[in-house]
Amino acid sequence: MKTKKAIIDSLGGNAKENGYYLCPDAQLFNDLIDGLAANNTRYGYGSCPCRVASGVKKYDVDIICPCEYRDADVDEFGMCYCGMFVNEKIKKNPSQLGPIPERRPPEIMDAALAAVDTKQSISIKSSVQAKLKKNTPSIVVWRCSVCGYLCARELPPPICPICKAKAERFEEFVLS
Amino acid sequence: MTVKCATVSGKNKKHHVKIYTLSTCGWCKKTKELLKALDVEYEYIDVDKLTGNDINDAYEEVKKYNEFRTFPTIVIDNGKHVIFGFKDKEIKEKLR
Numbered sequence: 001m002k003t004k005k006a007i008i009d010s011l012g013g014n015a016k017e018n019g020y021y022l023c024p025d026a027q028l029f030n031d032l033i034d035g036l037a038a039n040n041t042r043y044g045y046g047s048c049p050c051r052v053a054s055g056v057k058k059y060d061v062d063i064i065c066p067c068e069y070r071d072a073d074v075d076e077f078g079m080c081y082c083g084m085f086v087n088e089k090i091k092k093n094p095s096q097l098g099p100i101p102e103r104r105p106p107e108i109m110d111a112a113l114a115a116v117d118t119k120q121s122i123s124i125k126s127s128v129q130a131k132l133k134k135n136t137p138s139i140v141v142w143r144c145s146v147c148g149y150l151c152a153r154e155l156p157p158p159i160c161p162i163c164k165a166k167a168e169r170f171e172e173f174v175l176s
Numbered sequence: 177m178t179v180k181c182a183t184v185s186g187k188n189k190k191h192h193v194k195i196y197t198l199s200t201c202g203w204c205k206k207t208k209e210l211l212k213a214l215d216v217e218y219e220y221i222d223v224d225k226l227t228g229n230d231i232n233d234a235y236e237e238v239k240k241y242n243e244f245r246t247f248p249t250i251v252i253d254n255g256k257h258v259i260f261g262f263k264d265k266e267i268k269e270k271l272r
Binding site (some may be wrong): 024027028029031032034035036038039049050051052082083098099101102106109142 | 198199200201202203204205206221223231232235243244245246247260261262263
């Protein structure tokens with residue numbers, strides 16, 4: 001079992017590495033950590049405390065914290081879906097924390113619940129189709145001009161997780 | 177079939193309030209605390225605590241009101257008004 005301290009240390013390290021901050025609302029932060037710990041205990045993995053999980057890992061992998069949608073949500077709204085990760089602006093103005101739209105396509109959860117219900121495995125085709133509905137039409141590859149680190153996301157990361165260069169040092173990477 | 181829900185009593189019974197929540201979600205907790213502070217009587221279902229068919233049934237209920245199936249979903253007067261997420265100002269305004 002993962003202790004709360006271990007969860008906080010791991011998320012804190014991840015936030016620091018990626019130029020994010022952990023939830024600035026102390027009460028909410030505590031509740032989210034409790035939720036993650038509870039999910040860890042009952043599912044064996046820390047799925048997002050603010051999303052319903054199927055309980056079957058292969059259908060829930062995209063919402064294991066930090067979730068697949070975090071970077072795009074912090075880019076667009078300054079915070080991830082549950083508020084565990086925020087940008088500098090929201091860290092300084094915690095009152096701006098609030099509900100943001102769900103980026104995860106509801107079809108993924110529909111398919112997962114249906115599979116759990118009928119004890120059948122989702123065909124690879126249907127889970128891939130669900131994933132294709134994600135709102136990530138054409139992802140750009142960004143290159144850190146300092147160390148060469150590459151990442152694929154809508155906007156460059158706030159800092160390079162490898163060499164800590166700032167977002168302004170990233171450029172679009174195009175194979176020619 | 178309607179899934180059984182728990183009721184939290186309050187003096188304000190002007191509206192029928194039913195919320196779909198997750199026991200692990202910090203925003204759901206804030207919603208429950210706000211309703212409590214407003215002394216509003218409400219029903220709630222912690223969807224993640226359900227087992228078997230109840231999960232699917234509750235999920236289908238949420239879907240009826242909220243195409244995004246997100247939590248908390250706050251259903252006022254059987255769907256006359258539905259609020260997605262902890263929008264405290266909107267909640268206060270609708271339940272005044």
